[in-house]
Amino acid sequence: MSIVMLKDVKKSFDKLQVLKGVSFSVAPGEVMALIGASGSGKSTALRCIDRLELIDSGEIVVCGHRVNDPQLDLRKLRLDVGIVFQSYNLFPHLTIEENITLAPRSVKKISRAQAREIALASLAKVGLSEKAQNYPEQLSGGQQQRAAIARSLAMEPKVMLFDEVTSALDPKLTGEVLKVIEALAASGITMIMVTHEMNFARRIADKVIFMHQGYVHESGSTDILTSPRTSELREFIGDELH
Amino acid sequence: MTTAINPGHLQFLLTGAFWTLILSLMAFLGGGAGGFLVALGRTSPFRLLRILAAVYVQIVQGTPLLIILFLIYFGLPSLGFSISPLLAAGVSLTIYVSAYLGEIWRGCLESVPKAQWEAAECLALSRTQRLFKVILPQAIRIATPPTVGFSVQIIKNTSLTSVVGFVELTRAGQLINNSIFEPFLIYIIVASIYFCLCFPVSAFSQRLERSGAARLRALKAVSA
Numbered sequence: 042m043s044i045v046m047l048k049d050v051k052k053s054f055d056k057l058q059v060l061k062g063v064s065f066s067v068a069p070g071e072v073m074a075l076i077g078a079s080g081s082g083k084s085t086a087l088r089c090i091d092r093l094e095l096i097d098s099g100e101i102v103v104c105g106h107r108v109n110d111p112q113l114d115l116r117k118l119r120l121d122v123g124i125v126f127q128s129y130n131l132f133p134h135l136t137i138e139e140n141i142t143l144a145p146r147s148v149k150k151i152s153r154a155q156a157r158e159i160a161l162a163s164l165a166k167v168g169l170s171e172k173a174q175n176y177p178e179q180l181s182g183g184q185q186q187r188a189a190i191a192r193s194l195a196m197e198p199k200v201m202l203f204d205e206v207t208s209a210l211d212p213k214l215t216g217e218v219l220k221v222i223e224a225l226a227a228s229g230i231t232m233i234m235v236t237h238e239m240n241f242a243r244r245i246a247d248k249v250i251f252m253h254q255g256y257v258h259e260s261g262s263t264d265i266l267t268s269p270r271t272s273e274l275r276e277f278i279g280d281e282l283h
Numbered sequence: 284m285t286t287a288i289n290p291g292h293l294q295f296l297l298t299g300a301f302w303t304l305i306l307s308l309m310a311f312l313g314g315g316a317g318g319f320l321v322a323l324g325r326t327s328p329f330r331l332l333r334i335l336a337a338v339y340v341q342i343v344q345g346t347p348l349l350i351i352l353f354l355i356y357f358g359l360p361s362l363g364f365s366i367s368p369l370l371a372a373g374v375s376l377t378i379y380v381s382a383y384l385g386e387i388w389r390g391c392l393e394s395v396p397k398a399q400w401e402a403a404e405c406l407a408l409s410r411t412q413r414l415f416k417v418i419l420p421q422a423i424r425i426a427t428p429p430t431v432g433f434s435v436q437i438i439k440n441t442s443l444t445s446v447v448g449f450v451e452l453t454r455a456g457q458l459i460n461n462s463i464f465e466p467f468l469i470y471i472i473v474a475s476i477y478f479c480l481c482f483p484v485s486a487f488s489q490r491l492e493r494s495g496a497a498r499l500r501a502l503k504a505v506s507a
């Protein structure tokens with residue numbers, strides 16, 4: 042049984058077809074790295090999984106939810122899926138702790154004290170316990186991104202989606218965020234991460250999907266990163282290394 | 284038959300100023316409530332609501348306040364609804380203010396980045412929760428300086444209600460002038476009282492804008 046399954050997914054923006062028949066699946070506990078050149082449709086694929094975009098045809102099933110079904114209970118889907126973006130998107134008017142407790146309290150109706158406990162536990166996981174009472178603007182980019190991860194984790198999703206979560210950070214801050222994600226991967230949570238960090242993908246991914254011009258061009262174990270079968274992937278990896 | 288201005292006149296003017304304040308408050312509260320609905324309508328996911336709110340704004344903004352006042356005060360009684368000058372003035376100002384504040388607030392709602400809506404959506408918050416817990420608190424901060432600034436316009440525009448016979452500050456000045464005919468002196472006093480009502484508000488608005496700009500600069504410095 043897979044936790045995330047895409048079958049022949051097509052998606053266009055106006056006349057531009059971005060996904061031209063994408064299929065892949067992720068098993069429970071698996072860490073999947075989604076790589077590919079800019080514009081190849083990686084973000085779009087992730088957004089379709091969380092139904093931030095509607096697909097034109099094909100099928101997506103996430104934790105048993107048929108994502109393209111008009112009858113879908115969006116709330117249940119969002120409870121099962123956590124997503125973290127490149128731009129953190131913390132709520133600037135709330136402290137870090139309030140950012141994290143907001144959804145458990147208002148969606149899951151958890152008591153204030155219990156939500157606070159959950160928040161502190163998930164902040165501890167990302168190494169930010171001492172920043173609970175700060176506002177997002179008082180944190181560095183790397184800290185904000187870790188707080189965003191903690192906010193997602195506090196909802197205990199079954200699958201986490203990461204979209205280039207380190208692209209806005211300088212190398213020093215990138216490291217601290219990657220460390221958090223690596224620990225998460227080791228904890229057994231299912232995740233799909235779009236990343237340009239090839240070495241990182243090689244280290245923690247179970248499976249790699251290479252997207253090229255709207256298709257899954259190559260997929261397999263992390264071995265394809267060292268010995269790509271197609272010239273497109275070879276070229277892409279070459280570009281990423283330089 | 285003209286006599287000099289006396290303390291009684293001043294007191295009459297101050298009473299007028301009091302009614303100007305009451306009227307401004309009515310306009311602000313009524314118009315604020317209406318404006319909130321207009322802003323929600325203009326940004327609603329439902330097309331029909333968006334259209335209704337946009338049509339309302341266009342019609343009100345395209346009609347002089349004076350005509351709205353005439354319609355309510357003279358027009359409604361001719362249809363069989365009698366209405367006091369105070370109520371007519373309050374209702375007219377409410378209509379006028381709701382359209383303008385609605386547009387100001389719509390802009391503020393829309394200036395909260397779409398990513399904030401999306402982040403809240405991904406955390407499974409309902410649309411109402413997203414609006415009230417994530418978007419509105421941010422929009423209110425953005426909206427405060429222009430809203431306070433617009434309050435000055437409200438105070439000044441209440442003077443138009445003098446034409447339907449409501450005795451606020453302007454009308455009080457007119458009445459005194461009718462009896463003692465000292466227009467320059469009287470209207471200078473009236474103008475100074477308006478200034479005293481408006482100045483604190485506009486000074487406050489400017490301070491809010493400055494501190495907002497300073498906060499924005501500080502934010503940019505942090506993220507740079």
Ligand SMILES: Nc1ncnc2c1ncn2[C@@H]1O[C@H](COP(=O)(O)OP(=O)(O)OP(=O)(O)O)[C@@H](O)[C@H]1O
Pocket residue numbers: 054057059077078079080081082083084085086
């Ligand atoms: N909302 C949208 N409206 C129109 N076009 C869009 C939209 N979102 C994405 N696109 C287009 O779809 C294509 C794929 O975009 P996508 O963001 O999925 O690429 P990506 O693989 O994530 O690239 P990157 O590595 O730069 O993030 C791009 O050409 C982009 O311009």
Ligand SMILES: [Mg+2]
Pocket residue numbers: 083084085204205
């Ligand atoms: Mg992308």
